[in-house]
Amino acid sequence: EAGVAQSPRYKIIEKRQSVAFWCNPISGHATLYWYQQILGQGPKLLIQFQNNGVVDDSQLPKDRFSAERLKGVDSTLKIQPAKLEDSAVYLCASSLWTSGANVLTFGAGSRLTVL
């Protein structure tokens, strides 16, 4: 089966600019996650979707970050305006459903550098 697709792989922007990342999960996976991974740290959950509804966005900086998952399939994460501290790898992951021991399948990530 095809894996979790993410684009772009790399993005360099200046502070105060905007950027968008796209994720296409594995077909049939109802749950989609966006994580932020700052260099030297573990992934931090930004937002979790179940189909096209939001399950958890408690750690999403809503003044600058937004995410949507239209039609319960692919998802877009946007940052506007970007700050220097947003430099990180943005990981998208999906799972079949949330119950049981369903594991996360990760994409390759989108590396953002804010200058």
Add this chain to the structure above:
Amino acid sequence: AQTVTQSQPEMSVQEAETVTLSCTYDTSESDYYLFWYKQPPSRQMILVIRQEAYKQQNATENRFSVNFQKAAKSFSLKISDSQLGDAAMYFCAYRSAPGTYKYIFGTGTRLKVLA
């Protein structure tokens, strides 16, 4: 709130030797899952092994095994017969019980395999 702690930022092992990576967690829940994920350099994160908290038997996947001590809230990963391809960041992860299904990751341990 649940926390995951990996106290070893970096570990080294000789090829063909055995290494153990440590992980401790804190939770008040009785039903949860624990995972070890591997993130090779510039490659996507993949699942190594998982453990259901209600199972007393330690999980094993080929050369990878865990030592799950529920009372001590400890979940270590043992890699036997280490190979050069095992070099990566290893993340311990906790997944909450039904209701939230939130994943929490540790800060990671970088494993170097010496030829």
